[in-house]
Amino acid sequence: MRAAMMNTQCPLRVTSKIIRIKYLYRPFSTTLPTSSDPPPPPPQRPPPAPLPSNIARNAIRDPKRDAGIAFAKNMMKEIDRTRYATVREYDAHRASLSDAAWDGRARDLERKMPRTLKWKVGDVYAPHDLSAVEARKWSRRKSSERDVFDVLGINPLEEYKNFSMMSEYMTPMGRIKHRRETGLRAVNQRKIAKAIRRAVGMGLLPSVHEHPEVLEVKARERATRLENGLGPRR
Amino acid sequence: MSMRRLSPTANLLRTSRLFSLPPPLPRPSSDLTASANFESDTATLPYPIHAAIETTESSLGRGDWGLKRPLPLKSTKRSSTPTIHIDNVDSIDHITDFSSAADHVLTLRKWQELGTPLSMAEGKSKKASAQQERYPRSVFESQHDNTYQDYSDPSKQRWKYRGPWLAGKTEGEFRRYVEKDVKRRRLDFKRFLRERLAEEKTIARRREATESGEDLDSPDSVAVAVVVSDEEVEVYARSLRNDEHTLHRLVEEYLDLPRDRGSATTRYDKKGPPTTHPSAGLSYLRTGSHTYNHPLLGPQEEPAPIQARVIRPQTTAANAKHDRALIGVGGVVAEDDRQSFTKDSTGVTGYNPDIPGGAKIYIRVPARASVDSRGRIDITTMRPRNKVSENVAKGYYYSERAEPPPAAVEGAQNRETPTLTRPKPGRPREARGYGLEDMGVAKTNGRASPFLGPEDEMPDLNDHLNDLLRHGHRSNPKT
Numbered sequence: 078m079r080a081a082m083m084n085t086q087c088p089l090r091v092t093s094k095i096i097r098i099k100y101l102y103r104p105f106s107t108t109l110p111t112s113s114d115p116p117p118p119p120p121q122r123p124p125p126a127p128l129p130s131n132i133a134r135n136a137i138r139d140p141k142r143d144a145g146i147a148f149a150k151n152m153m154k155e156i157d158r159t160r161y162a163t164v165r166e167y168d169a170h171r172a173s174l175s176d177a178a179w180d181g182r183a184r185d186l187e188r189k190m191p192r193t194l195k196w197k198v199g200d201v202y203a204p205h206d207l208s209a210v211e212a213r214k215w216s217r218r219k220s221s222e223r224d225v226f227d228v229l230g231i232n233p234l235e236e237y238k239n240f241s242m243m244s245e246y247m248t249p250m251g252r253i254k255h256r257r258e259t260g261l262r263a264v265n266q267r268k269i270a271k272a273i274r275r276a277v278g279m280g281l282l283p284s285v286h287e288h289p290e291v292l293e294v295k296a297r298e299r300a301t302r303l304e305n306g307l308g309p310r311r
Numbered sequence: 312m313s314m315r316r317l318s319p320t321a322n323l324l325r326t327s328r329l330f331s332l333p334p335p336l337p338r339p340s341s342d343l344t345a346s347a348n349f350e351s352d353t354a355t356l357p358y359p360i361h362a363a364i365e366t367t368e369s370s371l372g373r374g375d376w377g378l379k380r381p382l383p384l385k386s387t388k389r390s391s392t393p394t395i396h397i398d399n400v401d402s403i404d405h406i407t408d409f410s411s412a413a414d415h416v417l418t419l420r421k422w423q424e425l426g427t428p429l430s431m432a433e434g435k436s437k438k439a440s441a442q443q444e445r446y447p448r449s450v451f452e453s454q455h456d457n458t459y460q461d462y463s464d465p466s467k468q469r470w471k472y473r474g475p476w477l478a479g480k481t482e483g484e485f486r487r488y489v490e491k492d493v494k495r496r497r498l499d500f501k502r503f504l505r506e507r508l509a510e511e512k513t514i515a516r517r518r519e520a521t522e523s524g525e526d527l528d529s530p531d532s533v534a535v536a537v538v539v540s541d542e543e544v545e546v547y548a549r550s551l552r553n554d555e556h557t558l559h560r561l562v563e564e565y566l567d568l569p570r571d572r573g574s575a576t577t578r579y580d581k582k583g584p585p586t587t588h589p590s591a592g593l594s595y596l597r598t599g600s601h602t603y604n605h606p607l608l609g610p611q612e613e614p615a616p617i618q619a620r621v622i623r624p625q626t627t628a629a630n631a632k633h634d635r636a637l638i639g640v641g642g643v644v645a646e647d648d649r650q651s652f653t654k655d656s657t658g659v660t661g662y663n664p665d666i667p668g669g670a671k672i673y674i675r676v677p678a679r680a681s682v683d684s685r686g687r688i689d690i691t692t693m694r695p696r697n698k699v700s701e702n703v704a705k706g707y708y709y710s711e712r713a714e715p716p717p718a719a720v721e722g723a724q725n726r727e728t729p730t731l732t733r734p735k736p737g738r739p740r741e742a743r744g745y746g747l748e749d750m751g752v753a754k755t756n757g758r759a760s761p762f763l764g765p766e767d768e769m770p771d772l773n774d775h776l777n778d779l780l781r782h783g784h785r786s787n788p789k790t
Contacts (some may be wrong), residue, residue, distance in 0.1 A: 197685025200644040203355045203414035214351035230483030
């Protein structure tokens with residue numbers, strides 16, 4: 078109550094009003110309302126009747142005018158009502174089923190189509206591409222066929238200080254990845270292995286886990302994915 | 312003439328399939344990633360890399376494809392589309408390695424049925440002021456369809472260049488190109504520079520002569536042909552090092568590099584020149600704007616819409632959200648033009664396993680499609696403006712016929728006995744897409760009106776009950 082009194086002297090009128098209303102509508106009151114309390118707000122007026130639309134106004138003035146438009150509008154409404162009645166029925170039917178089970182079934186079936194996420198504009202498909210045989214192939218990992226270092230013209234030995242690049246060629250437990258995983262040609266595989274060993278030897282890279290900064294970036298990525306509702310990466 | 316002089320064996324070889332088969336194009340390269348990627352080696356490629364061959368029906372019966380040995384009948388004769396492509400004419404195991412080419416052959420046939428003309432890939436400008444051209448420009452316009460540079464008309468553009476698109480090369484590829492292709496042409500470039508210098512000098516000499524009033528055509532005038540010494544070429548080459556603009560122009564001309572025109576008018580200016588002719592041989596039509604005539608309803612505002620398969624809904628598993636759904640139009644993946652913010656059961660916003668055969672939507676026959684720099688087809692899709700044409704396509708233009716429930720609803724109700732309705736064979740092709748598939752059926756039942764389909768027949772008790780369950784009333788109370 079004191080706070081309310083103080084607030085009535087507050088130069089900011091708006092704040093005082095908000096606080097007054099707040100006090101007025103407190104669920105329980107231990108004291109009787111005093112004269113300093115503001116009067117209760119007047120009962121709300123009923124909302125004003127909606128202004129007649131142009132069509133309705135015209136219809137009042139001249140019943141013949143715009144009758145066609147009104148008729149068409151009514152007809153469209155009726156069509157919409159009948160058209161979506163079946164959809165509404167279906168949705169109600171689905172809601173009556175256990176929704177979680179339906180979603181689970183959909184998700185399970187979707188997981189069996191791993192290419193769903195990989196389609197790109199301009200892809201051409203034949204019936205075979207939507208078959209189970211193809212789906213199995215798309216779920217399998219394949220190592221890169223091109224040597225990335227050759228394509229980019231980078232010498233991996235010169236990049237030993239680049240821990241993010243080195244981490245790409247290490248497992249999370251700190252082992253150097255095999256050539257069949259990295260897809261490098263023999264020369265570059267030797268070079269990247271040497272660069273990793275060099276970095277570990279110099280103490281730039283941990284030997285039994287990923288670089289802490291890489292771990293941090295991964296954790297942050299995971300958090301944002303979860304925040305955006307994308308779920309964990311499969 | 313030369314053919315006759317050849318021996319019969321040589322002649323046979325020259326006209327054989329063996330020699331007429333072009334070498335395959337390089338496979339489209341996958342995305343460059345250091346981490347493992349997912350792909351299938353047997354998936355249909357975005358463009359065909361092998362020539363598809365077919366044979367006459369009588370030869371097909373004998374397995375004769377004009378190759379070294381007959382191909383097995385079991386794997387070639389049973390197909391409804393007996394077209395093959397040859398991976399290896401004669402392998403080390405004395406086997407002709409072949410596989411079906413039906414995927415791209417049918418895609419082409421579907422495209423021709425669509426009748427969509429190919430247009431130049433337009434640059435998508437995000438500025439509101441730059442209004443996109445309303446009408447697509449055909450790839451066969453004389454402005455674009457050129458293989459040589461017409462210097463007299465600078466507005467004419469080429470699509471084919473001998474040199475590579477340097478901006479699209481990675482560092483390693485560029486270095487290899489310089490090492491392998493450019494370095495060995497040093498001497499040739501010197502020769503090219505000498506020619507250029509001689510030309511320049513000749514022009515200068517001519518101008519000088521004209522200004523001093525000499526008669527160049529008279530026999531006693533000083534010879535116009537100028538001699539360029541090696542030292543002069545050396546000095547010229549050195550001077551070019553300080554004149555980047557001229558050097559760039561000369562190198563561009565010498566290596567025939569794709570021209571950098573500054574203002575990007577087509578997407579090819581930003582993403583590199585097309586790898587094929589911009590039509591890619593898909594369609595030779597210049598325009599697709601003609602009125603469609605319905606056999607019963609007369610000329611239509613737009614052609615009968617076509618069905619497109621929903622390839623990737625807007626929301627996929629694990630709640631991954633995409634801007635738009637991807638739809639398959641005649642076997643080519645394209646982006647849907649609509650974006651919805653609410654979930655529904657059509658299968659476009661999210662995967663709906665209740666729809667038998669997968670979700671499909673109606674779209675207008677695409678009016679604009681282009682082939683991008685990597686040879687992939689880019690279709691601009693559009694949903695029908697209203698339901699009228701869609702209903703016309705389904706055959707529901709008769710007012711007393713109830714509109715069918717959405718596919719998902721039907722699918723959910725028929726889940727116990729899923730049926731796959733296919734267009735019945737033997738109907739005229741023209742009838743397809745106009746909702747006239749059921750015409751013949753109605754006629755055989757002694758009904759005169761082509762508006763009445765099999766749905767209008769007297770339903771038996773089960774159908775009646777189903778109708779009541781589905782709609783709460785009988786679909787056609789008239790019958």
